Amino acid sequence: MQIQNISHSNMPDPIRDVKPAAAKSEADVNLTVTDQADIGSGTPAPEIDFSKAADVVLSSKRTDVKIKWSFENSRDFSMPPAVSPDGSHIFACDGYNVFCIDKSGHKSWEKPLDSWTCSKPVVGPDSSYVVWDKGNQLRLFDKDGNEKWKTENEKPWHSSPIFGKDGTVYVNNDDRHLYAIDPKDGSVKWKTKLEFKGSPRPVECSDGSIAMVDDQDQVYKIKDGKILWDKKMPGRVNGPISVGKDDSVYVTNEDGNLYALNPDGSEKWTYTAGTPLRKPPVEAPDGTLYLPTFTGNSLVALNPDGTKKWEYGFEGFAHAEPVLDKNGNIYIGSNDKNFYALNPDGSLKWKHQFSVMIDEPAVVGADGAVYVALLDKKVHCFMTVKEQLAELSKENENSGGSGKPGGIKVEEERVIIGGVELPRKKNS
Numbered sequence: 001m002q003i004q005n006i007s008h009s010n011m012p013d014p015i016r017d018v019k020p021a022a023a024k025s026e027a028d029v030n031l032t033v034t035d036q037a038d039i040g041s042g043t044p045a046p047e048i049d050f051s052k053a054a055d056v057v058l059s060s061k062r063t064d065v066k067i068k069w070s071f072e073n074s075r076d077f078s079m080p081p082a083v084s085p086d087g088s089h090i091f092a093c094d095g096y097n098v099f100c101i102d103k104s105g106h107k108s109w110e111k112p113l114d115s116w117t118c119s120k121p122v123v124g125p126d127s128s129y130v131v132w133d134k135g136n137q138l139r140l141f142d143k144d145g146n147e148k149w150k151t152e153n154e155k156p157w158h159s160s161p162i163f164g165k166d167g168t169v170y171v172n173n174d175d176r177h178l179y180a181i182d183p184k185d186g187s188v189k190w191k192t193k194l195e196f197k198g199s200p201r202p203v204e205c206s207d208g209s210i211a212m213v214d215d216q217d218q219v220y221k222i223k224d225g226k227i228l229w230d231k232k233m234p235g236r237v238n239g240p241i242s243v244g245k246d247d248s249v250y251v252t253n254e255d256g257n258l259y260a261l262n263p264d265g266s267e268k269w270t271y272t273a274g275t276p277l278r279k280p281p282v283e284a285p286d287g288t289l290y291l292p293t294f295t296g297n298s299l300v301a302l303n304p305d306g307t308k309k310w311e312y313g314f315e316g317f318a319h320a321e322p323v324l325d326k327n328g329n330i331y332i333g334s335n336d337k338n339f340y341a342l343n344p345d346g347s348l349k350w351k352h353q354f355s356v357m358i359d360e361p362a363v364v365g366a367d368g369a370v371y372v373a374l375l376d377k378k379v380h381c382f383m384t385v386k387e388q389l390a391e392l393s394k395e396n397e398n399s400g401g402s403g404k405p406g407g408i409k410v411e412e413e414r415v416i417i418g419g420v421e422l423p424r425k426k427n428s
Contacts, residue, residue: 069381071105071378073094073378073379075097076375077375079120080120080121080362081379082121083123083363083364085123086127087367089102090102090103090371092373093117093119095113095116096112097110097112097113098110098111098131098141099379103369108145111141113131113133113139114133115135117132117133117134119132122163126167128141130163132160132171133150136152136153138157148186156173156174157172158174159171159200159201161201162203163183164180164208166208168183168189169183172197172201176193176195178202178212178222180225190224192222194220197214198212198213198214200239203242203243205247209221211249212241213233217235217236218231218232219241221263233251235253237252237254239252240279242283244287245285248260248261248268249265250281254277255276256274256276257273257277258271258306269305276294277291279292279321280321282321282323284324284344287303288309290324292320294317297314297317297318298312298313299322299332301346309346311346314336314340318335319334319335320358320360323364325364325368325370328344329342331362331364331370333361335358337353337356338358339353339362339372352382356376360372360374367386368384370382
């Protein structure tokens with residue numbers, strides 16, 4: 001297992017190979033560190049990003065990750081959770097109630113809704129939470145559960161809302177308009193008439209424009225209430241769209257094609273999966289696109305030009321959208337009841353089996369905690385990388401400590417391997 005990919009690219013790496021010890025027991029966490037002469041020669045250890053160093057150590061020892069806590073409800077959670085920007089508040093909705101859960105898994109507050117909703121939880125820049133209720137109501141709560149405003153429309157809302165970077169709420173309505181709602185008081189900033197009803201959720205581009213698709217397969221780019229362009233897509237678009245860091249628009253359809261559009265709406269490239277596609281790809285910082293293939297039972301990684309990089313197969317449908325953490329690790333659930341963590345190269349990091357299928361995406365908090373809300377009436381929180389490594393450190397202390405060759409230890413943000421501390425890379 002190579003560590004050089006987590007050090008500065010322009011630095012020599014004296015810790016070049018970390019391998020699991022011969023023992024197979026998970027409790028035995030000793031590692032064999034090669035090039036001990038280099039380490040003892042006074043050559044400074046490379047600066048290592050803590051979370052990536054932890055990932056390397058854990059990848060050699062974990063095939064599953066423990067659940068840190070589970071919040072149990074009387075009803076199923078059929079929608080994904082949401083988390084505040086600072087990671088301190090986790091929000092979940094069972095269709096009838098909105099819950100706020102703290103980082104230890106305890107309920108902070110609960111708010112009943114006036115009627116059932118299928119609006120997915122959405123959290124804004126200030127940790128406020130918006131949901132549509134009673135069909136035509138839009139309600140916004142602050143992070144403490146206080147209702148800031150409630151607004152009603154003549155016709156029902158038709159998509160889950162989203163927050164823009166400035167806090168503006170965007171949501172489609174059955175009256176064939178896209179609405180921009182002021183987060184301060186719930187008033188309408190502007191609305192744009194569409195040819196047909198806007199169906200899946202809209203998405204914001206880097207310039208503040210909104211990309212969306214209506215229920216007749218027409219894709220729009222809208223800014224400040226004005227339609228910049230619209231494009232009729234071939235085949236049936238049966239899901240939301242996504243936008244890349246360069247504002248490329250990605251559209252999937254039931255014919256098994258992923259269409260990449262340039263920011264001006266012109267065609268960029270097409271990838272044919274050969275199986276119906278119902279979820280858009282998620283883009284990594286390096287431009288890699290991760291595309292769930294639904295009935296193809298796989299996750300496909302594409303290069304920025306649309307060529308296939310790799311494919312990972314599941315035992316069931318890949319219906320949920322993948323999510324990424326800051327290290328580029330990929331998290332996705334499947335109808336085979338497994339929740340998968342994949343490395344950026346497509347290899348399996350770990351998987352955890354639940355008792356129910358996983359049809360909705362997970363969410364990753366600011367501290368790297370991964371949350372899933374499932375039809376088992378629970379919101380689950382996995383242990384973070386730091387917590388996993390601390391657990392291994394404790395196990396290691398019980399079997400001899402970090403001073404012997406390859407022993408590992410965690411102290412706050414410090415990683416110690418074989419008695420050698422790997423300095424934490426300072427954030428730029």
